[in-house]
Amino acid sequence: MESNIKEFVNGIYSNIGKYSKSEKKIVDLIINDPDFVINATISQLANRSNISEASVSRFCKRAGLNGFHHLKVLLAQSSFINTDSQNNVSLDSEDKTLDKLMNDKKDEIQATLEGFDKAMMEKIIQVIKDARLIQIMAEGNTFPVALDACFKFNQIGRLAFTATSWEVAMGQTLNLTDSDLVIVISNSGESRQLIQLIEVAKKNNVTIIALTNNHSSPIATLSDFNVVTASRGTIFMSEYFFSRVSAVTAIEAIFMLMLADNPQLKKKIQKHELLIASKKI
Structure with a gap:
């Protein structure tokens, strides 16, 4: 039941911006007044x-x-929807805006880490350990997460690379093998360019790990493993998503799990830090 609750709540947030006008009205009530939804009849919700x-x-x-009653049960059992997480913040209420930001970020991190499946994570760690090369793909405002992932994996001896240009990334992908x-x-x-890269990689039998906040998205469906990165709330406008923190959290967690699996990797990090120490004051 708990996994169903998490999938339901994550799905609510990950699909914000895709709902019809009628669906958006329901979602607004779920996020902003969950107590009403829990206690309302389907007729009362429809009327409001x-x-x-x-x-x-x-x-x-x-x-x-299964139906409206199922919605109410999951909502009642969910600890992730915050009744204070409303979208009526503004620059005129700085403290309230910052409090909302803090709460949303905390919820994202918690939901992302709690959503990790232990068996899948063990497989992911093994796949990363066995990989000859690791290509990290991202675009737009998610690309800094790819750079961070490259830095971390290279620090512990896993050769990773990425590219800001889709054309360069495609050239990299063409050289990948099943190792x-x-x-x-x-x-x-749902990125069309990333989907094209994945399709090319799959033709070469390359293993695919995806980090998305929608487990039923095209990229998640094409991948061998999908790590769900939760998003929580919107601020100022419905199209602005809190996406990067949860993705960074997922990469950080994978990195730390690899260190826990092999503490000797810390020596590689220390060696790297010593070599780049001269660049710091």
Whole structure:
């Protein structure tokens, strides 16, 4: 049941921006007034949202639920939806804005780490250990996460690389073999360019690990392993997602798990730090 709750809540946030007008009204109530939804009848929710009961039923079906009662049960058992996490912040209320930001970031980190499947993570660690080369794929504002991942993996002796240019990345992908690994980082899991890179990699039988916040996205579906990076809340505008913190958290967690698996890797980090120490004051 707990995994179903997490999938439901993560799905609510990861699909913000994709809902129809009717669905958006339901989601707004779920996020901003969950207590009402938990205690309301389907008729009361429909009336307050100014939509039909059929629209509510369709939303529940699209969310993979058995019905409106199933929605209320999951919502009641969820500890992830914060009734204070409303979208009515502004620059005129700086403290409130910063408090919301802090709470959303904390929720993202918690939900991402709690969503880790132990058996899958063990397999991911082994795949990274066995890989000859690791190509990290990302684009847009997620690309800094790819750079961070490259830095971390190279520090512990795993040869990793990335590219800001899609054309260069495609050239890299064409040279991968079944001994190599691709890690693709995408908030939506729907980037056409990243999908093309994955399709080329799969033709060479390359193992694919995805970090997305939508477990049913095209990139997640194409991948051998999908790590769900949770997003929580929106601020100022519905299109702004908190995506990078959860992705960085996932990379950091994988890195730390590899160190825990082999403490001797710390020596490689120390050697690297000594070599670059001269660049610091």
